[in-house]
Structures are given as structure tokens and as C-alpha cells.
Amino acid sequence: MGVLRLVLRMSPVLALLAIWYIATSLGMIKPFLLPAPQTVAMRLWRDIATGQFALNAGLTMYRALMGFAIACLIGVPAGMLIASDRTVRWFCEPLISVGFPMPKIAFLPVFMLWFGVYDLSKIVMVSFAAIFTVVAAAEAGTRGVDRVLLWSARSMGASRAAVFWDVILPAAMPQFLTGIQIALPVSLITAVAAEMLMGGAGLGGAMLAAGNYADSPGVFAGIVETSLVGLLAVGGMTQLRRRLLRWHPEFNPR
Amino acid sequence: MNDGVGIEIERVTHGYTPKRGRPMVALDDISLSIPAHEFHALLGPSGCGKSTLLFLIGGFQKIQQGRIHTAHGDVCAPGPDRGIVFQNFALFPWKTVIENVRYGLEKKGIKGSEAEQTAKHFIDLVHLNGFERSYPAQLSGGMQQRAAIARTLAIDPDILLMDEPFGALDAQTRRIMQEELLAIWRATRKTVVFVTHDVAEAVYLADTISVMSARPGRIKRLVHASFNRSEDTAVFKSPEFTDMVEHVWDMVRDEVDEARRQGH
Numbered sequence: 001m002g003v004l005r006l007v008l009r010m011s012p013v014l015a016l017l018a019i020w021y022i023a024t025s026l027g028m029i030k031p032f033l034l035p036a037p038q039t040v041a042m043r044l045w046r047d048i049a050t051g052q053f054a055l056n057a058g059l060t061m062y063r064a065l066m067g068f069a070i071a072c073l074i075g076v077p078a079g080m081l082i083a084s085d086r087t088v089r090w091f092c093e094p095l096i097s098v099g100f101p102m103p104k105i106a107f108l109p110v111f112m113l114w115f116g117v118y119d120l121s122k123i124v125m126v127s128f129a130a131i132f133t134v135v136a137a138a139e140a141g142t143r144g145v146d147r148v149l150l151w152s153a154r155s156m157g158a159s160r161a162a163v164f165w166d167v168i169l170p171a172a173m174p175q176f177l178t179g180i181q182i183a184l185p186v187s188l189i190t191a192v193a194a195e196m197l198m199g200g201a202g203l204g205g206a207m208l209a210a211g212n213y214a215d216s217p218g219v220f221a222g223i224v225e226t227s228l229v230g231l232l233a234v235g236g237m238t239q240l241r242r243r244l245l246r247w248h249p250e251f252n253p254r
Numbered sequence: 255m256n257d258g259v260g261i262e263i264e265r266v267t268h269g270y271t272p273k274r275g276r277p278m279v280a281l282d283d284i285s286l287s288i289p290a291h292e293f294h295a296l297l298g299p300s301g302c303g304k305s306t307l308l309f310l311i312g313g314f315q316k317i318q319q320g321r322i323h324t325a326h327g328d329v330c331a332p333g334p335d336r337g338i339v340f341q342n343f344a345l346f347p348w349k350t351v352i353e354n355v356r357y358g359l360e361k362k363g364i365k366g367s368e369a370e371q372t373a374k375h376f377i378d379l380v381h382l383n384g385f386e387r388s389y390p391a392q393l394s395g396g397m398q399q400r401a402a403i404a405r406t407l408a409i410d411p412d413i414l415l416m417d418e419p420f421g422a423l424d425a426q427t428r429r430i431m432q433e434e435l436l437a438i439w440r441a442t443r444k445t446v447v448f449v450t451h452d453v454a455e456a457v458y459l460a461d462t463i464s465v466m467s468a469r470p471g472r473i474k475r476l477v478h479a480s481f482n483r484s485e486d487t488a489v490f491k492s493p494e495f496t497d498m499v500e501h502v503w504d505m506v507r508d509e510v511d512e513a514r515r516q517g518h
Binding site: 146147148149151152153154155156157158162166167170173246248249 | 309312313314331332333334336337338340342344346347348349350357358361362389390391405409
């Protein structure tokens with residue numbers, strides 16, 4: 001039953017694969033422009049068997065998740081602080097307004113200059129790209145906490161400090177998680193993009209190398225590998241949300 | 255606590271400035287003395303400042319002018335001597351019913367099995383037994399408000415502040431909740447300040463009704479319950495009850511018209 005449902009849910013993907021297969025096997029497209037799906041699958045299998053996939057995916061995940069974690073650890077408290085302190089808000093709000101729509105990847109040369117060409121510059125790049133969403137969601141979440149919840153806690157004897165942990169943090173958690181959920185794919189995208197610009201190991205670097213050698217199955221295998229990693233990360237995040245928000249109406253249809 | 259003193263409100267004036275617009279006077283020189291153990295209703299049209307007055311007693315907003323004191327002294331911050339029940343329940347949605355009720359107990363330093371038993375007692379009192387482990391999102395509005403009342407009663411406040419607590423409930427549930435609230439009040443004899451715009455509700459529940467005027471909020475009249483408030487629910491049909499509702503409604507009507515002219 002579960003398998004059937006999975007197949008049904010994945011049927012658009014299967015349809016796309018079918019079209020891809022038919023188009024390439026009828027010779028409608030040159031294999032150099034679009035290699036056949038079975039060619040890409042073989043390459044994918046070879047990458048897995050040789051450990052290339054594990055190495056590159058692991059490295060990319062490490063950079064993406066480190067940068068993501070730093071963005072969350074700094075971004076959530078920063079957003080809460082901006083929401084609750086007028087002076088901090090006055091100082092930070094214009095900076096965020098300018099930074100939010102900025103193409104963050106443009107800072108990569110600067111970070112390379114400051115932090116070298118190895119992991120550190122890529123991790124900083126990821127954090128920088130991801131932090132704006134986290135801060136904005138944390139700020140909005142904190143500001144959106146219903147005052148009657150704060151008042152209830154205070155009238156039951158909670159101190160101001162206790163209210164922060166007991167009420168604001170859990171009440172704003174859905175929005176914190178929403179920001180974090182958007183920041184996670186941004187982190188992966190930024191890590192891959194940085195690798196593609198800088199070269200070396202990692203999924204992005206492997207795709208850059210494949211492109212340079214006109215190895216189109218390699219490029220397409222890289223795209224599939226990157227999507228698999230993204231799917232895994234986003235799926236894990238959804239599970240985390242489900243677990244943390246068991247109480248939320250979102251998971252309690254009445 | 256010394257008996258007799260419930261809540262003393264002395265010459266309280268309170269204003270606010272909306273985002274766009276001129277400063278408004280919400281409460282204009284209010285003085286009111288509510289004896290201990292009294293069930294007191296604040297009745298008036300929307301925008302008359304009755305909730306503001308309640309929040310000032312609760313200590314949630316800063317008193318701009320005048321003073322409010324209770325048996326515990328001057329009001330300057332929220333405290334567990336004044337419990338509050340809000341219209342939209344204000345339960346912590348990430349806590350189950352029993353965790354909500356236990357929260358205030360734990361803040362008082364009551365922990366473990368004692369907190370569990372006390373919480374159970376108040377959950378039984380509001381007829382929510384069997385729903386201890388439910389999250390608020392899994393309960394109906396009436397049940398959520400029962401949980402909120404249990405949570406507030408559990409910290410054993412001297413004063414119970416209620417801001418249109420049954421306003422969000424359907425008519426049948428509201429009637430049952432009113433009856434049960436009266437029964438709880440008779441058993442506990444807490445001082446209750448009950449904000450409502452429902453004349454029949456105020457007449458049914460309260461010993462004394464403060465009829466408030468449209469903005470600026472003033473206390474127009476104090477009305478004492480004139481009929482025999484027995485535990486019999488047939489009171490709704492008694493001529494004394496209907497007469498009093500008419501009498502109070504006449505006082506409120508002008509204010510409602512005035513409030514409507516002000517655009518509420």
C-alpha cells in the first residue's frame with residue numbers, strides 16, 4: 001500500500017523521466033546536450049560505488065550545515081533581540097532592509113580574500129546567505145507573540161526572564177522553524193554555488209570539473225546528486241518540525 | 255488577608271494615542287470600590303474602556319493617573335493574587351491541559367505529585383477529566399475556556415479578573431458556563447471582576463453592575479442585584495430578572511447609541 005502511494009505521489013517525476021527517456025532514445029536530442037537517463041543513472045551508480053558521491057556530498061553537506069547552524073545560532077537570538085529592544089531595532093532594521101535583497105554570493109571574493117580558499121570562506125558565505133531569513137523570521141515570530149500569553153504567564157507568577165523561555169520561545173517556534181526551513185535549502189544552494197565558483201572537492205566542484213571537461217553525463221549526475229541531498233535535508237527538516245510542533249493546530253486537525 | 259478590602263480604584267484616568275490620530279481618553283477619573291467576595295460586572299458598549307480598567311487592575315498596563323490597591327497593596331505589576339481569564343482563552347498551545355494548569359503551580363514552587371493532584375482537582379472541577387493530556391488545539395472553545403478557568407483557579411488568586419470570558423462561545427455553551435461559574439464562585443467566594451457587554455449576563459451573574467459610559471469611559475451608575483439570586487436556573491424566567499434586565503438595558507442603550515456615533 002505504502003509503495004503504491006509513493007509511486008502515485010512520484011508519478012510526475014516518473015512522467016518526466018519517461019519523456020526524457022523517449023526523447024533521447026528516439027535521437028531527438030544530441031546526447032552531448034542531454035545525455036540519456038540511463039547514462040546519467042550509470043554515472044550516478046559509478047559515483048556511489050567509487051565513494052565519490054559520499055565524499056562530495058559529505059563535504060558539501062558539512063559546509064552547508066555548518067554555515068546553516070551558525071546562521072541559526074546567531075540569527076534566532078538576534079531576531080528575538082531586535083524584536084524586543086527598541087535601540088537594537090533602530091540600529092539593525094536599516095541594515096537588514098539593505099542586506100535582505102542583496103545577492104549575497106557577490107561577497108564570495110571578499111570572503112575568499114579574508115578567509116582563504118578552503119572550508120572557512122565557504123562556511124562564512126553560507127552563514128551570510130542564510131542568516132537574513134532566520135533573523136527576519138525570528139523577529140516577526142517574537143513580535144507576533146500574543147500579549148495575552150505573556151500576561152497570562154506574568155499573572156501566574158512568571159518573572160520577565162522566565163517569560164522569555166517559557167512563552168516567547170515556544171510561542172514563536174512555528175515561525176522560527178519556518179525561517180529555518182527556508183534557510184536550509186538556501187544554505188545548500190549557496191554551498192554548491194560557492195563550490196562551483198571556487199572549484200575543488202564537493203558536489204559543486206565536481207560539477208564545475210565535469211563542465212570544464214565537457215562531460216555532460218557528469219554534469220547531469222551532479223544535478224541529480226545535489227537534488228538527492230536537498231531532498232534528504234528538507235525531508236529531515238519537515239520531520240523535525242512535525243516533532244517540535246506536535247501541539248500545533250497544523251498537526252491537530254479537529 | 256484582611257477581610258473587606260477587595261479592590262479600591264481611586265481617581266484613575268487613562269489615555270492612549272493611536273498610531274494615527276489624536277490622543278484619546280479611555281478612562282476618565284474612575285473611582286470604584288469593590289468589596290471582597292463580591293461578583294462585580296463592568297458593563298458597557300465596546301470601546302468604553304472596561305477591558306482597559308480590568309487590565310489596569312491586573313497590572314498589565316501602567317497606571318497613568320490615580321491608584322488601585324488591593325489587600326496586597328498598590329497594584330504595580332501582574333501577580334498571582336489576581337488571576338485573569340481572557341476572551342480567547344490564552345492557553346499555552348504547546349502545553350497539554352494538565353501542563354497548562356500545572357504551570358502556575360510550578361511558578362509557586364509546588365512540584366511533583368502535589369502539583370499533579372492539585373491540577374487534577376481543578377480539572378475535575380471544570381469537568382475536563384479525561385482531557386488532561388489533550389492539547390488546546392484538540393478541544394472545543396468551551397473546553398478551552400474551562401481549561402483556562404481551571405488554570406487560573408489553581409493558583410488560588412484572591413481576585414478573579416474575567417475579560418468577556420464567554421464572548422467567544424456559542425449561546426448554549428455560554429449559558430452552561432455561566433451557571434458553572436456561579437457555582438464555582440459560590441464555593442470559593444473569590445472577588446470577581448467580570449467584563450461584559452451582555453446585559454442579561456451581567457444581571458444574571460453579578461452582585462453589583464458598574465454601567466459604564468461610552469468614551470471617555472466613566473462609571474455611569476452602580477446597580478445592585480435586586481432579585482433573589484438563588485441557585486435555581488429558573489431565575490431567567492422570573493419577572494424580577496426580566497425587569498432588571500430591562501432596567502439596566504435602558505441605561506446602556508444611550509451609551510450604545512453614543513458609542514455607535516463614535517464609530518465603534
